Amino acid sequence: METGxxxxxxxxxxxxxxxxxxxVLIGATCPSCGVTSFPVESSCPRCLSETMEPCDLPxxxxxxxxxxxxxxxxxxxxxxxxxxxxxxxxLVGYIDLGxxxxxxxxxGVEPAAVRIGQAVELRLVPFxxxxxxxxxxxxxxxxxxxxxxx
Amino acid sequence: xxxxxxxxxGLHPFGRHVASGLEQGAIAARAAMHDAGISWSDVDYAxxxxxxxxxxxxxxxxxxxxxxxxxxxxxxxxxxxxxxxxAVNALEAGAADVAVVxxxxxxxxxxxxxxxxxxxxxxxxAATGLMLTxxxxxxxxxRYMHEHGISASTLAKVAxxxxxxxxxxxxxxxxxxxTEEQVLASTxxxxxxxxxxxxxxxxxxxxxxxxxxxxxxxxxxxxxxLRSAALHSRPFGSFEVFSPWLSVERxxxxxxxxxxxxxxxxxxxxxxVHVAQLQDTESGAEVMHLAECGFCEHGEQERMIQxxxxxxxxxxxxxxxxxxxxxxxxxxxxxxxxxxxxxxxxRGAAGDRQxxxxxxVGFTHVYGAPGVSACTVLTR
Numbered sequence: 134m135e136t137g138x139x140x141x142x143x144x145x146x147x148x149x150x151x152x153x154x155x156x157v158l159i160g161a162t163c164p165s166c167g168v169t170s171f172p173v174e175s176s177c178p179r180c181l182s183e184t185m186e187p188c189d190l191p192x193x194x195x196x197x198x199x200x201x202x203x204x205x206x207x208x209x210x211x212x213x214x215x216x217x218x219x220x221x222x223x224l225v226g227y228i229d230l231g232x233x234x235x236x237x238x239x240x241g242v243e244p245a246a247v248r249i250g251q252a253v254e255l256r257l258v259p260f261x262x263x264x265x266x267x268x269x270x271x272x273x274x275x276x277x278x279x280x281x282x283x
Numbered sequence: 284x285x286x287x288x289x290x291x292x293g294l295h296p297f298g299r300h301v302a303s304g305l306e307q308g309a310i311a312a313r314a315a316m317h318d319a320g321i322s323w324s325d326v327d328y329a330x331x332x333x334x335x336x337x338x339x340x341x342x343x344x345x346x347x348x349x350x351x352x353x354x355x356x357x358x359x360x361x362x363x364x365x366x367x368x369x370a371v372n373a374l375e376a377g378a379a380d381v382a383v384v385x386x387x388x389x390x391x392x393x394x395x396x397x398x399x400x401x402x403x404x405x406x407x408x409a410a411t412g413l414m415l416t417x418x419x420x421x422x423x424x425x426r427y428m429h430e431h432g433i434s435a436s437t438l439a440k441v442a443x444x445x446x447x448x449x450x451x452x453x454x455x456x457x458x459x460x461x462t463e464e465q466v467l468a469s470t471x472x473x474x475x476x477x478x479x480x481x482x483x484x485x486x487x488x489x490x491x492x493x494x495x496x497x498x499x500x501x502x503x504x505x506x507x508x509l510r511s512a513a514l515h516s517r518p519f520g521s522f523e524v525f526s527p528w529l530s531v532e533r534x535x536x537x538x539x540x541x542x543x544x545x546x547x548x549x550x551x552x553x554x555x556v557h558v559a560q561l562q563d564t565e566s567g568a569e570v571m572h573l574a575e576c577g578f579c580e581h582g583e584q585e586r587m588i589q590x591x592x593x594x595x596x597x598x599x600x601x602x603x604x605x606x607x608x609x610x611x612x613x614x615x616x617x618x619x620x621x622x623x624x625x626x627x628x629x630r631g632a633a634g635d636r637q638x639x640x641x642x643x644v645g646f647t648h649v650y651g652a653p654g655v656s657a658c659t660v661l662t663r
Binding site for chain 1: 393394396397398399405406407409410411412413414415417418421422423425426429470471472473474475476519526527528529530531532
């Protein structure tokens with residue numbers, strides 16, 4: 134999976150936005166207790182407030198935990214276009230952004246080099262997604278990579 | 284303390300079978316009634332469920348059309364525990380003298396494939412490959428090992444123990460032993476977890492016959508007292524399966540709350556327990572659940588497991604029937620299988636895997652998506 138910036142359709146509206154200075158994840162903050170969610174939630178699971186305000190999330194953070202996806206997920210619900218034979222294992226992590234810990238793919242690093250606590254930053258990467266009719270669309274998904282990784 | 288006793292237990296062997304899931308449930312129910320010395324016409328209330336194998340109440344066509352009220356329960360991995368709690372409530376409310384609880388399942392091969400919609404999550408979360416139970420378990424134990432100094436050797440020892448216990452259980456699915464080295468050398472599915480550290484979706488059935496304790500002696504002299512049964516959903520700050528985000532404010536898991544409630548209601552504590560069955564979807568789960576259920580401090584498991592304290596002959600034998608690792612995971616049946624095993628141990632009837640020293644207090648814990656936990660305390 135490439136780690137460089139790409140153009141393409143976001144995997145879904147409202148997950149992230151591409152700004153002039155780069156991509157940003159869209160979360161929501163509770164005006165009553167300050168809890169931040171990702172993606173946007175409509176109510177606060179902590180203080181039960183029924184309003185949450187959309188907000189930009191920090192673009193960098195530290196790796197909080199990680200694992201590997203060593204086998205192809207069942208499809209559906211998985212829509213990755215690779216066949217079982219061409220499936221490439223991938224990394225998944227939780228990234229502590231200071232106000233919320235978000236789950237995302239981890240790119241630009243090999244499993245042996247991953248360390249909890251390492252600094253990572255937001256990237257958008259292409260994801261070949263298959264539709265019900267079999268067509269494949271290269272959408273963009275959010276991921277995190279070690280700071281400075283190519 | 285609940286006023287409910289268990290007077291009969293039954294299983295259909297776990298594994299892969301020709302019989303439908305429903306038939307496996309009916310066989311388990313008949314076995315439990317036979318064990319209790321009652322017939323289906325003696326049953327005042329029934330509760331049961333499966334996740335993947337159909338409606339439990341259709342079992343009346345096999346067991347007998349007596350008109351008994353039969354309520355289907357669907358609560359994910361806690362389906363068995365939820366059926367049990369429903370029966371306890373009915374018995375304590377005076378709605379029944381004798382109740383049957385039954386759980387069964389029959390899952391296709393391979394990892395579970397839940398839809399995002401079913402869990403109230405956006406479709407992209409599953410479509411892009413983030414919604415897998417295996418990932419959650421890898422992510423949770425990876426962080427836990429980092430925070431609490433648990434080694435890969437300890438994860439492997441948990442699995443090796445499960446397979447060893449499974450060889451002693453005629454109802455288990457996996458009955459071949461694997462060494463710690465073989466467990467570590469098997470394919471990594473979700474780092475740090477290998478294939479042999481994970482249970483597999485499977486098939487099987489489990490059933491209980493319960494009655495009000497006041498009348499238990501009518502049926503048997505070896506009733507086991509269900510001291511308590513408690514179920515909790517997740518509190519804010521817990522680390523749960525299928526979470527696109529976690530709070531930076533970390534909190535307890537639902538297992539902490541369910542175990543605490545179960546012990547409080549039972550009037551006994553973790554130190555009093557002689558045999559425990561803890562949800563072991565994978566090796567790390569058993570390690571973490573030991574602390575979450577109050578049996579040790581976080582991190583203390585490393586020494587406990589390396590010293591063999593959770594083996595059949597140890598201070599606190601855990602998953603004496605091989606757990607989910609050796610039995611597989613038929614979701615509707617697993618929580619009740621744990622109760623069947625504890626009752627069997629408390630009766631002293633567990634054969635080659637019998638815990639020595641006349642165990643009198645047992646504990647069960649089941650956990651599953653999207654963050655629900657059910658615990659029981661049993662005594663004789």
